[in-house]
Amino acid sequence: MNDFKIPFSGRAHNYTDxxxxxxxxxxxTADTLTQGIYLERFQQKFCDYVGAQHAFAxxxxxxxxxxxxxxxxxxxxxxxxxxxxxxxxxAYPFLKNGASIVWADIDLNTRVISAETIERCxxxxxxxxxxxxxxxxxxxxxxxxxxxxxxxxxxVEDAAQALGVEIKGQMxxxxxxxxxxxxxxxxxxxxxxxxxxxxxxxxxxxxIIPMLRHNGHCSFNYEQKYYWTPAxxxxxxxELNGKPLFPNNFCLGExxxxxxxxxxxxxxxxxxxxxxxxxxxxxxxxxxxxxxxHKVDSRRHNYHLLAARLTNGDRDYFMQKMAEKEKIQCVVQxxxxxxxxxxxxxxxxKAKCPNTDLFFDNMxxxxxxxxxxxxxxxxxxxxxxxxxx
Amino acid sequence: MNDFKIPFSGRAHNYTDxxxxxxxxxxxTADTLTQGIYLERFQQKFCDYVGAQHAFAxxxxxxxxxxxxxxxxxxxxxxxxxxxxxxxxxAYPFLKNGASIVWADIDLNTRVISAETIERCxxxxxxxxxxxxxxxxxxxxxxxxxxxxxxxxxxVEDAAQALGVEIKGQMxxxxxxxxxxxxxxxxxxxxxxxxxxxxxxxxxxxxIIPMLRHNGHCSFNYEQKYYWTPAxxxxxxxELNGKPLFPNNFCLGExxxxxxxxxxxxxxxxxxxxxxxxxxxxxxxxxxxxxxxHKVDSRRHNYHLLAARLTNGDRDYFMQKMAEKEKIQCVVQxxxxxxxxxxxxxxxxKAKCPNTDLFFDNMxxxxxxxxxxxxxxxxxxxxxxxxxx
Numbered sequence: 008m009n010d011f012k013i014p015f016s017g018r019a020h021n022y023t024d025x026x027x028x029x030x031x032x033x034x035x036t037a038d039t040l041t042q043g044i045y046l047e048r049f050q051q052k053f054c055d056y057v058g059a060q061h062a063f064a065x066x067x068x069x070x071x072x073x074x075x076x077x078x079x080x081x082x083x084x085x086x087x088x089x090x091x092x093x094x095x096x097x098a099y100p101f102l103k104n105g106a107s108i109v110w111a112d113i114d115l116n117t118r119v120i121s122a123e124t125i126e127r128c129x130x131x132x133x134x135x136x137x138x139x140x141x142x143x144x145x146x147x148x149x150x151x152x153x154x155x156x157x158x159x160x161x162x163v164e165d166a167a168q169a170l171g172v173e174i175k176g177q178m179x180x181x182x183x184x185x186x187x188x189x190x191x192x193x194x195x196x197x198x199x200x201x202x203x204x205x206x207x208x209x210x211x212x213x214x215i216i217p218m219l220r221h222n223g224h225c226s227f228n229y230e231q232k233y234y235w236t237p238a239x240x241x242x243x244x245x246e247l248n249g250k251p252l253f254p255n256n257f258c259l260g261e262x263x264x265x266x267x268x269x270x271x272x273x274x275x276x277x278x279x280x281x282x283x284x285x286x287x288x289x290x291x292x293x294x295x296x297x298x299x300x301h302k303v304d305s306r307r308h309n310y311h312l313l314a315a316r317l318t319n320g321d322r323d324y325f326m327q328k329m330a331e332k333e334k335i336q337c338v339v340q341x342x343x344x345x346x347x348x349x350x351x352x353x354x355x356x357k358a359k360c361p362n363t364d365l366f367f368d369n370m371x372x373x374x375x376x377x378x379x380x381x382x383x384x385x386x387x388x389x390x391x392x393x394x395x396x
Numbered sequence: 397m398n399d400f401k402i403p404f405s406g407r408a409h410n411y412t413d414x415x416x417x418x419x420x421x422x423x424x425t426a427d428t429l430t431q432g433i434y435l436e437r438f439q440q441k442f443c444d445y446v447g448a449q450h451a452f453a454x455x456x457x458x459x460x461x462x463x464x465x466x467x468x469x470x471x472x473x474x475x476x477x478x479x480x481x482x483x484x485x486x487a488y489p490f491l492k493n494g495a496s497i498v499w500a501d502i503d504l505n506t507r508v509i510s511a512e513t514i515e516r517c518x519x520x521x522x523x524x525x526x527x528x529x530x531x532x533x534x535x536x537x538x539x540x541x542x543x544x545x546x547x548x549x550x551x552v553e554d555a556a557q558a559l560g561v562e563i564k565g566q567m568x569x570x571x572x573x574x575x576x577x578x579x580x581x582x583x584x585x586x587x588x589x590x591x592x593x594x595x596x597x598x599x600x601x602x603x604i605i606p607m608l609r610h611n612g613h614c615s616f617n618y619e620q621k622y623y624w625t626p627a628x629x630x631x632x633x634x635e636l637n638g639k640p641l642f643p644n645n646f647c648l649g650e651x652x653x654x655x656x657x658x659x660x661x662x663x664x665x666x667x668x669x670x671x672x673x674x675x676x677x678x679x680x681x682x683x684x685x686x687x688x689x690h691k692v693d694s695r696r697h698n699y700h701l702l703a704a705r706l707t708n709g710d711r712d713y714f715m716q717k718m719a720e721k722e723k724i725q726c727v728v729q730x731x732x733x734x735x736x737x738x739x740x741x742x743x744x745x746k747a748k749c750p751n752t753d754l755f756f757d758n759m760x761x762x763x764x765x766x767x768x769x770x771x772x773x774x775x776x777x778x779x780x781x782x783x784x785x
Contacts, residue, residue, distance in 0.1 A: 017429070018427060022424065031419070034411050066455045095611050192428050199429060199650075200426075200429025201430050222484050233719075235715055238728060238731035239728065242733075253492045254738075256459065258456065259590070263588070326624055330623075339628065342631075344631075347632070348630055349612050350631075
């Protein structure tokens, strides 16, 4: 089965000559290769781009979720509401930090959670909600924030797939207390395969993240007589609300940051191109009513992925024909988390998410990367038509 | 104080044209930018180079220490022996995992711990020793392993600074249960500023590290009917000795791995060149008996750093003259960990390490990177002579 004409690529986009040049330049000239000027510039430019107060570049988006889970200071027994239909990194850091999970169902049309599906999960123990802008579609944050504020809940916005997505004129990731972004190989913009960003609103939290990110390093809280006395710097245990937090090493290198700075100039264009092609794809298959897409021709969707639900017919038979006859590798994505062994073994298998189940069991994710040619896109469309008949 | 003629550089070496070309090639052609073929090749080549059974590339060496601490499955109250004179990442992951630390003193000549200084720290509660090959000098592993085996202790070898160092014909990092290596910006070989490797001996442990590294991903433990049923793969909770371990995301990107493969061809040469220059430096100052170096003209030392102890005279006065008059930035390194606020606040400030204290309070680390020119090296030597008078 490794002879796909069009595989589901592990990589979303190519690099321009200018981006390659920037990487080479940073390799050759950066004074330090980590925790230097490119990091600062990347974070500042990211803040400016999404409209965040504080942004911290990290080695990946899971690290951003780990930090959010740590900074939420959950207690044993606290409940966290998380979509059943999402990637595992959105969930397990909260389990690690002592919470138990209540799985929120998705809306069958948008494939993301809504104020309505979240509200059903709220109990007196609820402390936090993780909203995931899955597939690159921005969930209804204004309504969700209203609900969260009414119940005094922390909101983590997992915008790993939704960089540059706007919800009523505001960037995804900037509504909640924490915004999580990914520059992983699959994403619309990737910093050499791994990378992430955490944005926060609270200044007190922003102050301790550099220590949590970099092994507890900080300055001494007094003026040093010489730069080397009593040592070059301090290593401290950050505290929040009087409770200590252990540091980590979640640093992102300078070359990746230099590339990230450059890619921010192109992310809007990539998103536009992906959306335009998604429209072509969806429209070309409009007569096939049994294949249901989520069509959103606005900045609310960046079509990081292109997924459909087969509302009538045998999904597996379709997948099989696509793979074996057409040599096109479609995949299925976001196995309901409560079905995975990790969540079963940690007592998190209970869920009442009919839409999550229905969607996943009939979904098809097409091989839809930015680096596909127009010709390849056409090949997929024609093959899909043949396999639907 | 930012006008140094020779600053203590945050970066140890430059990249050759061939190394730059390799990075560009991986950027342009890698099929996926993470968890792909370069990772496998880097790990295999690393195993071949150091002579390890299993190697796992990670986002940094702290991640390797975090994994070692997790895999050691320590219990509350267990004691871990760690040198007082080392970088903080060698220590705090073990605190995080519930252990308390007993600080081992260094040998004043070698600046690393020995079987003798370790033995003094052993109690019935001791479970594990972290041996750090600090400055790039290989500690006496055969003797330490004998001691560890006698007391049934787990041995973590922190060879972050000692890649390519040989101890009686065997590579540093391959004696203990865990070997930790770093490719950080400061190190003799750096994968774009961040990167690390963990080597292990135990096959059962080796089997679960890929899951611990990558969000718990694994295959289903049965043959799938189609590649997509019931999902593309499983997410599981790894178990060791019947106890679960939470996964992490400690992945290193493909471009870094491609570069790492290339750098392994050059690490021996870099180590040789650093050692040769260290000999020149040490010999040039041989008449100044008050400046005590650790001179080892063999593969036992790679001179990642070049540190000396001022046995007679005022260290701070020397440092000040070097900085202000000569504009050369020496630094002091490895503040005894028990003096940092993090270790005070976690109850780990008790220590009986007179050599650690004596060495640190009189040490000077010269700006000694591989990318220094011969002329710059000569400038530092002459300045040192002037400041010692």
